[in-house]
Amino acid sequence: MARTLINLPKTAKPGEVITIKTLISHPMETGFRPGADGRILPRNIVTEFVCRFEDEEIFRAELFPASAANPYLTFTWVATASGRFSFTWRGDDGFDQTESAAITVA
Amino acid sequence: MGRSDSIDRRRVLAGAAGTVLAVALRPAAAAQPRSETTESAIRRFAGDNPIRPGRVSLDLPPLVENGNTVPLAISVESPMTAEDHVRRIGVFNEKNPQPNVVTVHLRPGAGRAQVATRIRLADTQRITAIAEMSDGTYWSASADAIVTLAACLEG
Amino acid sequence: MPRHPGLPLPVALAALLLTGAVAGAEPIAPADRRSGFDQMSAEIQTMQRDDDANPGMLAVVDGAELWTKPPSSSRPACAGCHGEASSSMRGVAARYPAWDARTARPIDLQGRINACRRTHQGADPLAYESPDLLALTAFVATQSRGQRIAPPEDARLAPARAEGRALFEARMGQLGLSCAICHDENWGRRLGAAAIPQGQPTGYPLYRLEWQGMGSLQRRLRNCLTGMRAEPFGYGAPEYVALEAYLATRAAPLPVETPAVRP
Numbered sequence: 001m002a003r004t005l006i007n008l009p010k011t012a013k014p015g016e017v018i019t020i021k022t023l024i025s026h027p028m029e030t031g032f033r034p035g036a037d038g039r040i041l042p043r044n045i046v047t048e049f050v051c052r053f054e055d056e057e058i059f060r061a062e063l064f065p066a067s068a069a070n071p072y073l074t075f076t077w078v079a080t081a082s083g084r085f086s087f088t089w090r091g092d093d094g095f096d097q098t099e100s101a102a103i104t105v106a
Numbered sequence: 107m108g109r110s111d112s113i114d115r116r117r118v119l120a121g122a123a124g125t126v127l128a129v130a131l132r133p134a135a136a137a138q139p140r141s142e143t144t145e146s147a148i149r150r151f152a153g154d155n156p157i158r159p160g161r162v163s164l165d166l167p168p169l170v171e172n173g174n175t176v177p178l179a180i181s182v183e184s185p186m187t188a189e190d191h192v193r194r195i196g197v198f199n200e201k202n203p204q205p206n207v208v209t210v211h212l213r214p215g216a217g218r219a220q221v222a223t224r225i226r227l228a229d230t231q232r233i234t235a236i237a238e239m240s241d242g243t244y245w246s247a248s249a250d251a252i253v254t255l256a257a258c259l260e261g
Numbered sequence: 262m263p264r265h266p267g268l269p270l271p272v273a274l275a276a277l278l279l280t281g282a283v284a285g286a287e288p289i290a291p292a293d294r295r296s297g298f299d300q301m302s303a304e305i306q307t308m309q310r311d312d313d314a315n316p317g318m319l320a321v322v323d324g325a326e327l328w329t330k331p332p333s334s335s336r337p338a339c340a341g342c343h344g345e346a347s348s349s350m351r352g353v354a355a356r357y358p359a360w361d362a363r364t365a366r367p368i369d370l371q372g373r374i375n376a377c378r379r380t381h382q383g384a385d386p387l388a389y390e391s392p393d394l395l396a397l398t399a400f401v402a403t404q405s406r407g408q409r410i411a412p413p414e415d416a417r418l419a420p421a422r423a424e425g426r427a428l429f430e431a432r433m434g435q436l437g438l439s440c441a442i443c444h445d446e447n448w449g450r451r452l453g454a455a456a457i458p459q460g461q462p463t464g465y466p467l468y469r470l471e472w473q474g475m476g477s478l479q480r481r482l483r484n485c486l487t488g489m490r491a492e493p494f495g496y497g498a499p500e501y502v503a504l505e506a507y508l509a510t511r512a513a514p515l516p517v518e519t520p521a522v523r524p
Contacts, residue, residue, distance in 0.1 A: 003323055007313035017217035021313045027473070030226070032203045060211040066202050068175040068224035069473035070316040075210070078217040167304045171455070171524035172470035177304045254454030
């Protein structure tokens with residue numbers, strides 16, 4: 001499992017715009033770099049990130065080798081109800097990881 | 107591919123899409139021609155629609171200390187309502203091995219069209235962000251980044 | 262120290278090499294000591310300051326998990342003896358390298374972690390630059406964040422510090438450079454496009470954009486030696502610990518920044 005850091009407020013007022021920050025440990029090997037033996041290292045990147053709130057997709061990113069190692073993404077969402085966000089990263093070699101975080105809106 | 111070939115292709119593409127594209131994609135004082143592959147990536151994103159400069163703001167450090175990790179922030183002027191919002195933002199480079207940097211898909215409930223990430227820049231180049239709005243219009247902004255090379259690399 | 266911001270480094274270096282003027286290099290006075298943080302762009306400074314954006318925090322959180330995980334079922338985790346790292350490890354990294362009574366040698370923080378593993382946890386030492394050793398070291402060092410580097414007043418460390426200073430000021434490698442030529446004499450100038458820092462080890466282990474990951478001070482010293490076209494010492498060599506011991510005295514009283522971010 002790759003280490004992830006997800007930051008969003010635990011509580012928010014209805015209608016408040018919250019910022020969600022995500023960071024995941026991943027080499028994002030481009031597929032263009034030679035390794036120590038001079039041969040090109042195979043591409044190994046996260047290709048897709050999806051954030052859902054209560055199963056509804058709210059944000060999606062398609063990533064390419066031009067994303068830096070340990071992909072970092074921030075985006076916003078209007079807090080309207082309490083619930084759970086899920087965060088899914090998918091990529092090469094069957095990489096597939098989902099994390100979640102809850103918010104209380106009151 | 108030869109340089110003259112790529113320039114011809116670029117002229118053909120720019121001509122086909124009209125002067126608006128030329129304004130959006132060709133920097134006035136630029137010496138660096140955009141590569142053919144970057145334009146096709148942009149056309150895959152925006153189709154044959156005109157791309158107008160404006161509404162998009164691209165925040166990229168002008169002088170990059172290390173091209174491996176370059177902070178990039180993009181915001182688009184939009185109320186982000188169901189009727190009027192940003193659907194997608196595509197980011198494109200000129201000189202990396204591949205033209206795409208990142209593509210994000212937004213929903214009206216986002217409140218703001220404001221994202222940040224970190225990218226790789228293989229060389230000094232121009233980065234272009236294009237926003238697709240819910241009314242089907244496309245808006246763009248570009249920023250130049252000078253990538254300096256580290257003096258002491260790991261040997 | 263006189264500064265010549267207009268003079269390009271190659272010219273300055275050539276002058277130094279020709280005249281041998283560096284022989285009496287003066288260490289940087291405490292009041293003039295500055296972290297490499299100050300020379301970074303605002304963007305990278307922000308990356309370091311914001312714990313939600315600092316990629317080094319991924320390793321620190323890994324280290325927090327390792328702290329509570331026993332390496333073998335019959336022996337305690339780090340936390341089993343040391344408890345809450347936020348209190349027991351606060352200030353520790355600011356005082357390393359320290360004297361190791363068992364081996365009668367100076368020891369750096371990662372060396373201490375491995376010694377602890379061997380002595381108290383019945384576990385094999387973690388490899389230098391392995392993710393686990395970097396993570397544990399970063400986690401421990403982060404507990405001292407903001408504390409001023411304060412090398413212990415321990416006479417037993419004096420020979421290592423003297424050896425470290427001699428190494429720092431000695432010309433090495435095919436370019437005939439010393440650490441001091443860049444980092445004592447020419448900090449603040451540029452080598453190519455890169456700003457030359459004072460070389461203060463305030464934030465190790467740190468996340469270096471060039472590495473696209475975490476690395477130790479020993480890895481950075483190896484980089485410098487390679488850059489000087491000198492043969493790097495092997496990981497764990499006493500020369501590195503001596504350099505680290507001198508560099509700590511040379512950096513005090515700058516605050517610990519782990520996990521720092523550097524270009």
